Amino acid sequence: MVFFFAQSLSILEMARSVSRIFSGFRCFGSLPFGNTQLKTQCPSVLFRTTSERTVVQVLPSIFSRKPRDFSLPNSSWGEEMMRLYNYYNSQSEEATEGQEDHGEQWTRLPSYNRSLKYATGGVYLSKIIQSKARLFTRNIRDPGAAFEYVVFFRQDKQRCVCVFQAGHLLEGPPGHVHGGAIATMIDTVTGTHASLLSAPVMTANLNINYRSPIPLGSTVLIESTLDKEEGKKKFILCSVTSTDGSRVHTEATALFVSISISHLLRG
Numbered sequence: 001m002v003f004f005f006a007q008s009l010s011i012l013e014m015a016r017s018v019s020r021i022f023s024g025f026r027c028f029g030s031l032p033f034g035n036t037q038l039k040t041q042c043p044s045v046l047f048r049t050t051s052e053r054t055v056v057q058v059l060p061s062i063f064s065r066k067p068r069d070f071s072l073p074n075s076s077w078g079e080e081m082m083r084l085y086n087y088y089n090s091q092s093e094e095a096t097e098g099q100e101d102h103g104e105q106w107t108r109l110p111s112y113n114r115s116l117k118y119a120t121g122g123v124y125l126s127k128i129i130q131s132k133a134r135l136f137t138r139n140i141r142d143p144g145a146a147f148e149y150v151v152f153f154r155q156d157k158q159r160c161v162c163v164f165q166a167g168h169l170l171e172g173p174p175g176h177v178h179g180g181a182i183a184t185m186i187d188t189v190t191g192t193h194a195s196l197l198s199a200p201v202m203t204a205n206l207n208i209n210y211r212s213p214i215p216l217g218s219t220v221l222i223e224s225t226l227d228k229e230e231g232k233k234k235f236i237l238c239s240v241t242s243t244d245g246s247r248v249h250t251e252a253t254a255l256f257v258s259i260s261i262s263h264l265l266r267g
């Protein structure tokens, strides 16, 4: 839900900017670093909020190894998930040296399961919660059991595409995906998209129309486009369809509002 970006920056420039500003946040959520490798060291980060200096220590020592990028294929990914991953990934090569990147390719967004070890100053969280906090969609260890997804971004088209395979723990109606799980994925994709425009952001409004049920275990496409921006507000459109586009499962509109970091740290 969170990054600082200037809209006009290219993907690579964005990656560099974020890298500078948010070097400590590389270990959480979907971060727009393309195929770049993560650094293994995640130091403390000092935030200057309006009224206080806040030290956010990013990773505990047990995370000193390279964190897992959940957007890479695992053994649970089915044929359709792999086919679409390979399709978008083949169009998301890193720009070669000397070649300018105008965001005309897809960029795969790496995805990690946590960022903050603990945030002091204004936030009241128990140490247990602080140490155990994980991104909701990335907190189930059993591959394929819940949310398997990868998000790609096209800057020139202001478009995100998420390939999503819904696992057996996401059942709602028998044999089909729970509406809350679908909402979670829509929030994740549109929230990632909004945060690429200007972060940090939070969801202010999410409107969802469920058109047809999604079979459990199936792979679907979740696509988001930028509708409009009005100051702090970003309006994003989203659809969930079958992978051949013949079936609309869900349509949504989302509003994200830019916030200051202190908004999060106030608790």
Ligand SMILES: CCCCCCCC/C=C\CCCCCCCC(=O)SCCNC(=O)CCNC(=O)[C@H](O)C(C)(C)COP(=O)(O)OP(=O)(O)OC[C@H]1O[C@@H](n2cnc3c(N)ncnc32)[C@H](O)[C@@H]1OP(=O)(O)O
Binding pocket: 001, 002, 003, 025, 028, 029, 030, 031, 115, 187, 188, 189, 191, 192, 195, 200, 201, 202, 203, 204, 205, 231, 232, 233, 255, 257, 258, 259, 261, 264
């Ligand atoms: C530091 C950490 C870094 C870590 C890095 C992370 C990387 C992660 C990456 C990837 C992860 C995947 C991505 C996941 C994404 C998930 C996102 C969520 O689920 S967020 C949780 C659910 N949302 C809430 O809990 C919000 C609760 N609400 C609020 O906090 C406030 O209400 C907020 C921020 C939304 C707005 O509050 P105000 O005080 O800032 O702004 P005001 O003045 O109220 O509104 C600004 C404008 O927006 C309109 N507005 C606000 N709420 C509205 C609404 N519900 N409907 C319509 N308009 C609304 C207002 O009318 C106003 O418009 P006018 O500027 O006057 O034109």
